[in-house]
Amino acid sequence: MHTMTPGQIRALIARGKMRDTLFQALGIICLAIGLMVIFLLVGDMLMRGVERLNIEFFTEFASRRAAQSGILSAWVGSLLVMLVTGAAAVPLGVAAGIYLEEYARRSWVTDIIEINITNLAAVPSIVYGLLALGIFVYTFGFGQSILSAGLTLALLILPIVIVSTREAIRSIPAMIRxxxxxxGATRWQTCRYHIIPYAMPGILTGVIIGLARAIGETAPIITIGALTFIAFLPPVPFTATGMDGASAGLFDWVMSPFTVMPIQIFNWTSRPDPAFEVNAAAAGFVLMGMVLSMNALAIWLRYRMRKTIKW
Amino acid sequence: MQTQDITQPQHPLKAEARNLSFYYGAVKALKGINMPIHDKKVTALIGPSGCGKSTYLRSFNRMHDLYPGNRYEGEIRFFPDNTNLLSADVDPIEVRMRVGMVFQKPNPFPKSIFENVAYGLRVRGLSNKRLLDEKVEQALRSAALWDEVKDRLQALAPTLSGGQQQRLCIARALATDPELLLFDEPTSALDPIATGAIEELVHELKKRVTILIVTHNMQQAARVSDYTAYMYLGEMIEFGNTDEIFMKPNDRRTEDYITGRMG
Structure with a gap:
């Protein structure tokens, strides 16, 4: 074995360092490309749509005249659909996750369930739309309503909620349990006092990421038959509705027809009049804003709740 | 197995292992252990790593029931009611309500100091604020922690030092008045001063509760215990008065371990 001279050692290090630099540059370029595309898209939408971004845009219904069109029914619809989605997916997903982690004995049945939950996350959203059309819209008779849409999207994000619940539970040290x-606590007492509170930051993050995905979904909502043009809002609970003046019930709004942001955007882009493209860009920017603020909320909640939990 | 005083116990028994074997799946981790636990005394379990002393300890509160594939054979008789703690008819929760445990690493809940101690009481359905206050103070005093935390009971438990956290865990176990208290190497994560405080506490506590303690530290066993059991490869090699085990062990293997020739 021969000993390297200092000159050889330095040459070797120099070659290694050059590769370091090369790889670093490559990484920065890739990152820049990704970020630039996002900024260009958002920036482009903003510039095209900025002239329509005013208060009226949010308080007006869609109209045949582009300049007077707004997204009132769309953003209200999106929010209400998300409300139903969250109300359905969170208890179902969290309960399923807790059951799988804390109660179920490991067996081939739980293995199959586990694999299928992962598979469910990969099912194309249009398939959920078809399923929902058959089950919620026709079999259960929910019709083309906020309820049908909310439950459809709940199915879509259920795997995300289950998986994030399980991961959050798994990060709790066994010694706490x-x-x-x-x-002398029972399993449920352990879940109620410890597992659920300590897993909550992770669960919330998963829920919000799931909702952020659901709010942008178009295909399943079109499949179940959301309207593309709608000029009224769902009935507000306990207010007079329609001509008979009867008061709306607390949950009447869930059966109302609706539209959502992505459908409104889709509708505007398919119009021949280029003026509607401005509306589409503005609405697209608003939708991006909704998704980003949901993600920001997830990060903030996680940060706040984790402050009090350390092992 | 050598026994020095099973035939004529000087003290009434709190518990007794009878031909206790334990399996992790197909692996036999405990092999037919017979051993008395004397009432209001400290019994130490010593032996090299992997000898089964923690496995044995965790049989007393059925901790193994939390994980699938574990199986007990034999009995642990619990007195005065002569219940078999390992019986399938006895709910592990009932066992854990009577047998408290302190773990190797302090494991306070990420909640307030007060809630940590009150937890066992809440689990038992106690919600009267005055009674909880009283019991929590009592437990913290018994764990020699009251003076250090009485002004910040609402502070988060993980903000305490390691030694304080371990005494908090002792208070948590004491709050529900267990009949038997299990210590699983309670000082292995602590510095010498905190260790001394825990040892003193163990000495104080045996006036009111029977204690079974696993330790990897032979000096500690000699200092705190009245009885000592030496375990090796899942077997109980020797059990007797701590003085006798350390001064004149009967079994060659015990002697080798104690004198540091093995383990």
Missing amino acids: EGSMAV
């Missing part, structure tokens, strides 16, 4: 069981 043992500490609780050791004083």
Whole structure:
């Protein structure tokens, strides 16, 4: 074996460092490309749509005249659909996740369930739309309503909620669970006092990421038959509706026809009049804003809740 | 197995292992252990790593029931009611309500100091604020922690030092008045000063509760315990008065371990 001279050692290091630099440059370029595309898209939408971004845009219904069109029914529809989606997906997903992590004994049945939950996350959203059309719209008779749309999107994000719940639970050290069981707690007491509160930051993050995905979904909502043009809002609880003047019930709004942001955008882009493209860009920017603020909310909640939890 | 005083116990028994074996799946981790636990005394379990002393300890509060594939054979008789703690008819939760445990690493819940101690009481359905206050103070005093935390009961438990956290875990176990208290190497994560405080506490606590303690530290066993059991490869090699085990062990293997020739 021969010993390297200092000159050889330096040459070797120089070659290694050059590769370091090369790789670093490559990484920065890739990152820049990704970020630039996003900024260009958002910036482009903003510039095209900025002239329509005023208060009226949010308070007006869609209209045949582009300049007077707004997204009132779309953003209200999106929010209400998200409300139903969250109300359905969170209890179902969290309960399923807790059951799988804390109660179910490992067996081939739970293995199959586990694999299928992962598979469910990969099912194309249009398939959920077809399923919902058959089950919610026709079999259950929910019609083309906010309820049908909310439940469809709940199915879509259920795997995300289940997986994030399980991951959040798994990050809780076993010694915490043992500490609780050791004083004589039941499984449910352990879940209620410890597992659920400590997993909450992770669960919330998963829920919001799921909702952020759901709010942008178009295909399944079109499949179940959301309207593309709608000039009224769902009935507000306990207010007079229609001509008979009867008061709306607390949950009447869930059966109302609706439209959502992505459908409104889709509708505007398919119009021949180029003036509507401005509306589409403005609405696209608003939708981006909704998604980003949901993500920001997730990050903030996680940060706040984790401050009080450390092992 | 050598026994020095099973035939004529000087003290009434709190518990007794009878031909206790334990399996992790197909692996036999405990092999037919017979051993008395004397009432209001400290019994230490010593032996090299992997000898089964923690496995044995965790049988007393059925901790193994939390994980699938574990199986017990034999009995642990619990007195005065002569219940078999390992019986399939006895709910592990009932066992854990009577047998408290302190773990190797302090494991306070990420909640307030007060809630940590009150937890066992809440689990038992106690919600009267005055009674909770009283019991929590009592438990913290018994764990020699009251003076250090009485002004910040609402502070988060993980903000305490390691030694304080371990005493908090002892208070948590004491709050529900267990009949038997299990310590699983309670000082292995602590510095010498905190260790000394825990040892003193163990000495104080045996006036009111029976204690079974696993330790990897032989000096500690000699200092705190009345009885000592030496375990090796899942077997109980020797059990007796701590003085006798350390001064004149009967079994060659015990002697080798104690004198540092093995383990």
